[in-house]
Amino acid sequence: MYPVKILLVDDEIPFVKTLTKRLSRRELNIITAFSGQEALAQLKKDPDIEIIVLDIKMPGMNGLRTLEEIKRDYPLVEVIILTGHSTVDSAIRGMRLGAFDYLVKPCDIDQLISRMQEATEKKRRLDEKWPD
Ligand SMILES: [Mg+2]
Numbered sequence: 001m002y003p004v005k006i007l008l009v010d011d012e013i014p015f016v017k018t019l020t021k022r023l024s025r026r027e028l029n030i031i032t033a034f035s036g037q038e039a040l041a042q043l044k045k046d047p048d049i050e051i052i053v054l055d056i057k058m059p060g061m062n063g064l065r066t067l068e069e070i071k072r073d074y075p076l077v078e079v080i081i082l083t084g085h086s087t088v089d090s091a092i093r094g095m096r097l098g099a100f101d102y103l104v105k106p107c108d109i110d111q112l113i114s115r116m117q118e119a120t121e122k123k124r125r126l127d128e129k130w131p132d
Contacts, residue, residue: 004120005029005048009039009066010055010082022109028116036061040069043077051119052079053112056087056094064090064097071098076126078119082107 006023010016011034020030031046033039035058043049052070056063067079081102083091091102100119103112 003027003029004050004116005031005046006051006053006116007031007033007039007042007046007049008053009033009036009058009063010053011035011058012055019109023113026113028113035059036063036066036069039066040073043070043074049077050123051116052077053116054079054081054099056081056083056090062090064094067094067097067099076123076130078123080112080115080119 006028008016008020008030013034016032016034020032023030031042031049033042037060039052039054054063054067063081067081070077070079075098078100079098081091081094081099082105083102084105088104094102100122101115103115
């Protein structure tokens with residue numbers, strides 16, 4: 001299986017940097033964005049992105065709005081929502097908008113990795129069904 005390319009989207013820069021470092025050690029190909037707008041720009045630029053880990057609470061375009069746009073334009077990209085305790089309701093709404101799953105911060109890194117693996121497997125199964 002070719003390495004999975006993951007886009008990490010969160011407005012908290014230190015959080016993104018720490019998580020990127022930890023995930024990169026597991027030989028995952030991580031790219032980052034610090035806002036919804038930036039995430040959409042990255043997606044447009046890089047069609048190999050398979051999984052997006054998306055923060056809910058971000059200034060400007062929030063996670064749910066970003067998710068809506070992702071699912072409209074890239075329906076086969078799988079999105080895992082990261083949420084704080086105060087925004088779990090939004091994360092549940094995100095599931096209805098087509099998110100693969102949500103995790104509550106601070107989340108366990110092994111749990112995040114296993115959800116990413118499951119999301120990758122699902123995406124690649126769907127890619128085989130509908131090749132472009
Ligand atoms: Mg945030």
